[in-house]
Amino acid sequence: MKYLIVGATSGLGRELAYTFAEKKNNLVLAARDDRDLQAIKSDLSLKFRVEIKTISIDFSDIEEINNKILYDKEVHKNLNGVLFPIGFMVDKDNLLLDLKTIQNIIFANYASTNYLISKFFELFKNQEFTIVGFGSVSGLLGRNVNINYAAAKRALESFFESLAFQNKKKNFLIQFYTLGYLDTNLSFGKKLNLPKGNVKKISEIVYKNRNRKFLKRLYPFYWRIVSLLIKVIPFNLILSIKNLISKD
Amino acid sequence: MSINGLEKTKTFSFDRSHSAKVLFKRPDKFREIEDLSKHNRTLINTGSNLSYSPLGFYKNSISVKLKKFNRIIDFNLKKKEITVESGITLSQLLNFTLLYDLWIPQIPGYPFITIGGAIASDAHGKSCALHGTIKNSIKEMTIFHIKNGWLSLSEKENKEIYNLTIGGIGLTGTIVNVTLKLEEFKNKNFITYKTKVNSVNECISEITKKSKEKDSFVYSWNMAENLKSLGKGFVFQNKINNGNVENFKFIPEEKKNKFLPFLPIWNKLTLKTANWIFYYLNNSSNHFREDDFTSVIFPFYGKEAYFKFFGKKGFYESQLLISENTIEDFFDEFKFIYKKFNPTISLFSVKNMRGTQEFLRFEDNKICVTFDFINNKKNILFMSELDKICVKLKIIPSIIKDSRLSKKIVEQCYPEYSRFRDLINNYDKKRIYKSEISQRLEI
Numbered sequence: 001m002k003y004l005i006v007g008a009t010s011g012l013g014r015e016l017a018y019t020f021a022e023k024k025n026n027l028v029l030a031a032r033d034d035r036d037l038q039a040i041k042s043d044l045s046l047k048f049r050v051e052i053k054t055i056s057i058d059f060s061d062i063e064e065i066n067n068k069i070l071y072d073k074e075v076h077k078n079l080n081g082v083l084f085p086i087g088f089m090v091d092k093d094n095l096l097l098d099l100k101t102i103q104n105i106i107f108a109n110y111a112s113t114n115y116l117i118s119k120f121f122e123l124f125k126n127q128e129f130t131i132v133g134f135g136s137v138s139g140l141l142g143r144n145v146n147i148n149y150a151a152a153k154r155a156l157e158s159f160f161e162s163l164a165f166q167n168k169k170k171n172f173l174i175q176f177y178t179l180g181y182l183d184t185n186l187s188f189g190k191k192l193n194l195p196k197g198n199v200k201k202i203s204e205i206v207y208k209n210r211n212r213k214f215l216k217r218l219y220p221f222y223w224r225i226v227s228l229l230i231k232v233i234p235f236n237l238i239l240s241i242k243n244l245i246s247k248d
Numbered sequence: 249m250s251i252n253g254l255e256k257t258k259t260f261s262f263d264r265s266h267s268a269k270v271l272f273k274r275p276d277k278f279r280e281i282e283d284l285s286k287h288n289r290t291l292i293n294t295g296s297n298l299s300y301s302p303l304g305f306y307k308n309s310i311s312v313k314l315k316k317f318n319r320i321i322d323f324n325l326k327k328k329e330i331t332v333e334s335g336i337t338l339s340q341l342l343n344f345t346l347l348y349d350l351w352i353p354q355i356p357g358y359p360f361i362t363i364g365g366a367i368a369s370d371a372h373g374k375s376c377a378l379h380g381t382i383k384n385s386i387k388e389m390t391i392f393h394i395k396n397g398w399l400s401l402s403e404k405e406n407k408e409i410y411n412l413t414i415g416g417i418g419l420t421g422t423i424v425n426v427t428l429k430l431e432e433f434k435n436k437n438f439i440t441y442k443t444k445v446n447s448v449n450e451c452i453s454e455i456t457k458k459s460k461e462k463d464s465f466v467y468s469w470n471m472a473e474n475l476k477s478l479g480k481g482f483v484f485q486n487k488i489n490n491g492n493v494e495n496f497k498f499i500p501e502e503k504k505n506k507f508l509p510f511l512p513i514w515n516k517l518t519l520k521t522a523n524w525i526f527y528y529l530n531n532s533s534n535h536f537r538e539d540d541f542t543s544v545i546f547p548f549y550g551k552e553a554y555f556k557f558f559g560k561k562g563f564y565e566s567q568l569l570i571s572e573n574t575i576e577d578f579f580d581e582f583k584f585i586y587k588k589f590n591p592t593i594s595l596f597s598v599k600n601m602r603g604t605q606e607f608l609r610f611e612d613n614k615i616c617v618t619f620d621f622i623n624n625k626k627n628i629l630f631m632s633e634l635d636k637i638c639v640k641l642k643i644i645p646s647i648i649k650d651s652r653l654s655k656k657i658v659e660q661c662y663p664e665y666s667r668f669r670d671l672i673n674n675y676d677k678k679r680i681y682k683s684e685i686s687q688r689l690e691i
Binding site: 009010011014033035036039040042043046047184185188189 | 253254255256272274275276277278279280316317319320321322323333344
């Protein structure tokens with residue numbers, strides 16, 4: 001089997017690469033910095049004896065996506081699925097952000113995934129093909145920081161739900177995970193109210209579920225409770241509570 | 249506390265003599281290593297923070313932890329060479345190379361030490377009489393210094409910095425990857441022979457004799473609870489067991505006894521009891537036993553309780569390189585101050601060492617003597633007297649093991665102390681890489 005992992009050099013992407021390679025899957029790894037890609041490539045191929053192809057790519061650049069992924073037949077050859085553990089954040093992602101930066105955030109976190117999947121829907125329509133997306137708990141509710149990132153992640157979730165509707169008579173296997181903080185470099189040094197999720201564990205879960213027709217899951221599990229509360233409590237009440245806490 | 253991907257954590261040296269609230273950075277991309285200059289602070293590199301002395305932190309420095317840089321970059325079976333990132337641990341490295349019957353023989357006694365840490369401290373293992381220190385297995389390295397950039401180091405390229413980096417306590421920059429020369433190692437099982445000795449002299453002559461034998465690792469365990477029994481113990485000799493071709497068992501990559509608390513159990517009485525039990529058990533058992541790779545090469549794995557039993561105050565270790573000509577004088581003087589201070593010594597061990605002393609590296613063609621002490625006033629006074637003997641008899645104390653050594657003592661014991669300091673200051677004029685030890689020794 002062969003899978004494409006977009007954003008494969010750090011955090012969850014890196015762990016997914018190790019989990020999938022350990023189970024003897026060949027991989028196409030896409031990320032920005034070729035040095036990181038080459039280091040992972042050599043490690044995986046030496047340890048697990050699998051074939052690894054790397055793509056050094058800027059995911060905010062549509063031309064690069066077209067040339068390095070969509071038009072490269074080597075990438076598609078025998079490909080069985082694609083995973084998008086990709087995320088792009090900037091400092092001070094607030095209401096005052098300029099349009100160009102907003103576009104970059106939306107493109108990297110939502111539109112590029114949307115675009116690639118729509119193309120893959122056409123390319124792989126005659127075979128069973130896994131598509132795995134990753135949202136964020138930051139998209140559960142509006143917030144004061146990373147506001148465009150959170151909006152893009154919420155849009156992505158909606159897009160995957162739409163995919164499921166579109167997929168009714170097709171062979172695609174679609175899974176979407178909404179992730180809380182994981183023990184990766186993104187959360188390193190952050191003091192959080194809830195414990196960080198285990199990145200190795202979620203990689204194993206993703207691997208185990210890769211053949212499910214449709215799956216939508218929150219990880220770590222305690223975010224399911226938070227998500228449920230956000231859904232049942234009227235927004236006005238949440239807003240009042242939040243304002244009250246902020247005043248203190 | 250969170251500052252741009254930095255984590256503030258209270259950190260201790262392994263002997264627990266030093267602690268500080270330290271900012272850690274854990275890069276997982278090359279770009280993040282290059283971005284370290286953005287923090288505008290002094291830096292120091294840390295491996296698994298298992299050094300007895302505080303090599304990997306300083307209260308004002310960011311500790312750079314390359315835990316995520318633990319990959320195998322290249323492996324050439326024909327040439328017997330491997331290139332690895334410096335955050336790889338000894339167990340991760342050996343679990344790969346031993347599949348091909350290859351290893352590096354200079355392995356310090358705990359499997360979770362990183363290769364970067366072993367290089368920065370010029371580590372040695374049980375086989376140091378045969379194989380010397382890890383310096384002998386290094387072919388080349390790549391380091392990153394935030395002012396001097398990326399540097400390739402080897403005997404042919406940037407030789408001076410290469411030499412400063414091995415045993416350079418992390419002061420030349422961040423070791424990112426290293427190419428190691430591997431040696432063949434076919435059978436991974438051992439037979440351990442033991443010989444009873446009744447005195448220090450008997451122990452040393454037995455070690456000197458046995459160390460000349462091929463493919464054997466020789467070291468001793470001696471008692472030091474009082475002058476009467478000083479040196480009484482056993483000389484152990486690990487020999488490769490060619491009769492046992494059982495498959496190699498993977499070395500654990502996770503710590504055992506992770507949650508064992510610090511309990512102040514060791515004192516004169518408990519140490520005496522434990523030592524005599526150990527002595528009688530060894531005395532009454534066969535003079536040889538079969539051992540597996542992990543128990544021989546990583547003797548401290550699974551025996552973490554020994555260190556935890558010093559309690560939160562920890563311990564001190566003194567490791568000394570003493571020439572054959574002065575070893576008798578050393579023990580005469582040792583006995584003299586022992587009488588005066590009656591120290592509490594929890595470990596006394598002897599082995600031979602091979603190498604050439606340069607800079608601050610702990611290596612020479614000498615006898616390596618190790619003592620562990622409970623951290624208390626009397627023992628610290630005793631150790632100060634030991635320092636004086638070191639200066640008098642030109643003995644080299646390990647700066648990696650003994651975290652209380654002063655600049656004054658190190659300057660007098662290491663002939664190349666000033667040369668090392670001057671070269672470091674010349675290479676890194678702003679002295680960006682600083683640790684507790686570099687500050688204490690005024691490097």
